[in-house]
Amino acid sequence: VATQEPVSRRERPAKSPLSREAIVDAAMVVLVAEGMAKVYMRRLAAELDTGPASLYVYLRNTADLNGALIDRLLAELDVAWDGVEPWRDRLHRLVDDYRAVLMRYPELAESAVVVWPDGPHYLDVVELLLQLLAAGGVADGTAGAAVDLLMQHATAQAAEWSVRDAQGVQSIGDLATTLRAADPGRHPALVRLGPEMMMSGEPQQRSRWMLEVLLRGILASPTIDG
Amino acid sequence: VATQEPVSRRERPAKSPLSREAIVDAAMVVLVAEGMAKVYMRRLAAELDTGPASLYVYLRNTADLNGALIDRLLAELDVAWDGVEPWRDRLHRLVDDYRAVLMRYPELAESAVVVWPDGPHYLDVVELLLQLLAAGGVADGTAGAAVDLLMQHATAQAAEWSVRDAQGVQSIGDLATTLRAADPGRHPALVRLGPEMMMSGEPQQRSRWMLEVLLRGILASPTIDG
DNA sequence: ACCTGAACACCGTTCAAGT
DNA sequence: ACCTGAACACCGTTCAAGT
Secondary structure, three states: OOOOOOHHHHHOOOOOOOOHHHHHHHHHHHHHHHOHHHOOHHHHHHHOOOOHHHHHHOOOOHHHHHHHHHHHHHOOOOOOOOOOOOHHHHHHHHHHHHHHHHHOOHHHHHHHHHOOOOOHHHHHHHHHHHHHHHHOOOOHHHHHHHHHHHHHHHHHHHHHHHHOOOOOOOOHHHHHHHHHOOOOOOOHHHHHHHHHHHOOOOHHHHHHHHHHHHHHHHHHOOOOOO | OOOOOOHHHHHOOOOOOOOHHHHHHHHHHHHHHHOHHHOOHHHHHHHOOOOHHHHHHOOOOHHHHHHHHHHHHHOOOOOOOOOOOOHHHHHHHHHHHHHHHHHOOHHHHHHHHHOOOOOHHHHHHHHHHHHHHHHOOOOHHHHHHHHHHHHHHHHHHHHHHHHOOOOOOOOHHHHHHHHHOOOOOOOHHHHHHHHHHHOOOOHHHHHHHHHHHHHHHHHHOOOOOO
């Protein structure tokens, strides 16, 4: 942080050349400092000391930017496997890590639900997933759909977290209220189980259970074409 | 359609009183006729011959509107069960129906990924799901998480469809290209399986397989607290 | 008390014009 | 050839003022 530059120069640094990398860098800084709500074209342009039109030389559109941002985020994941750690444990850890990263920015996770991110770090995750599933005995013809299912699940879980402290969207508390107010005539099973049952377990426990459900199902199900 | 009103009166019908129902009705008409992209506050206000501020008397915000719209859409689902049809078949049909409805408006499905819709028709779906799972022998303590998992899966699948013909977002074709261009050194499993394997099976077959994976996993997994 | 015009505070994207 | 100012075509939401 300490430099010999005069303050006036540090406050408005010399304009660096534009590039896809530079834009995503700037987006990343804004994301970390102010959250996803502040990451938008006009803001990034201002940050980079240019007009919004300039960004479109390097980005197709906002979805393109989001995709690049997701991949940048996934770069911090550990995608190594020593082959000693049991495949099932490693898979749990990978999915947990992936979900944890996206949960930091649930609005970003939302865009990952819709598109198949195709950045190199996303492919790293898919690659390791394929290796782990193969180690678990999952057939080649099934592995693709299994990866789809696992990633979709993890991504959707992360996206769901944007409800938290997102103002205006109904909160978890409202859900309990809804369940408690349910009509026993129309929704008997719902009323019988009640809010406690419907939302039972710690979130972590619940997540672990869900992933285990997916894994058992994948291992137990016949080949997709069978 | 045939009325005795003069044309000039039919073209700009008498202003009916505003209400939550009336707003959602108007939104539904626009949704069906022009798609989700045209369903926004200012447009609905214009449609109802008033200013946008008036809508906020009956709607908290856009998320609230989307939630109401989803529930309106789910109203057309068949949520009856004769008790004769095997629970597993009925469950497949319910989830397929739910997904099919949301797939007609994937942008709407996107908002359902983030919020827990709490409308009566959504609760109908959850209710039937609970009954079917109970019939399948799923323990009470597990049923809540199982419903979560099933609905999240179906919703996310529907949301994913917004990639289709959404301009600017990378298409399925690009994904195949990405896979084909993958580096065999960094992503050997990905390259070995190739685009054919990664995207094998007809979409319907794939969806059926995924749901079956979920079901088998749910039935085979121990209680969530166990 | 209920409703709303008008304003506030923004957006993404394009294209003609500049260097 | 590459870049961008300025404009186009919109948004959601609020609040003070009206009836």
